[in-house]
Amino acid sequence: MPRVFHLSDIHVGSSHFLPELLERAIEAIAHERPDLVVLAGDLTDKGLPHQYAEAKRWIDRIPAPVLITPGNHDSRNVGYVHFEELFGPRYRIHRLPGVYFVAADSSEPDLDEGRIGRTIYPWIEEAFNRAPEAAIRVFVTHHHLLPVPGAGRERNILQDAGDMLKLLVDHGVDLVLTGHKHVPWVWRFEEMLIVNAGTATTNRVRGKGQPSYAVIEFAPGAITVHQRYFGLRPDETFVHPLRKGAIPR
Ligand SMILES: [Fe+2]
Ligand SMILES: [Fe+2]
Structure with missing residues (x-):
């Protein structure tokens, strides 16, 4: 059954970046042997060329295919041009047997707020319309679509979260x-599971939070999410029933 390793907000180049945790995350990926690593943005701290180069050196060591979307920090200082040069398109589709991924950039240059934007909706709709009927459908973006508890004042939720939630629900x-x-x-949310990754490799956490990543398993009838905290606190597991007709192979 397909497995995905989900991490985010590694922030290479930040004073909060903990390289020893990225080493441990890479070791965990080698141990878990996922079919795909999803890196959900904020690879860098300020989108600067040397930070992108360092992030690229780390990401090249990940022993699995990687699907990457940029975060708001990556689009600072016109950093998205480095993203495209080093990692490819900011909007992309990735296919695993039985699982279909659509990833979209939610960042805006030099803004912390996120937005997908109406001009992109037709591309996302068309992408999901081309997904095999039985495939599990996964959407990847940097900014959160629903408020996250324990995260302080709500400021940067996707500006078009309502429209995006409806689009995603309408497309199964x-x-x-x-x-x-x-x-x-x-x-x-409805029949959808929304997994927000913490920061994998920084000490820029909130309250008593700890760095973390998620391992996601697709099996007939269910998606299982393991939130892991590098042994700093007990792991957590969530099981979500899959809609009828979605069959990972
Ligand atoms: Fe971040
Ligand atoms: Fe961010």
């Missing part, structure tokens, strides 16, 4: 993978 999306708040959380 099963799973949404986001980051940004540095707080891991799981929401169920």
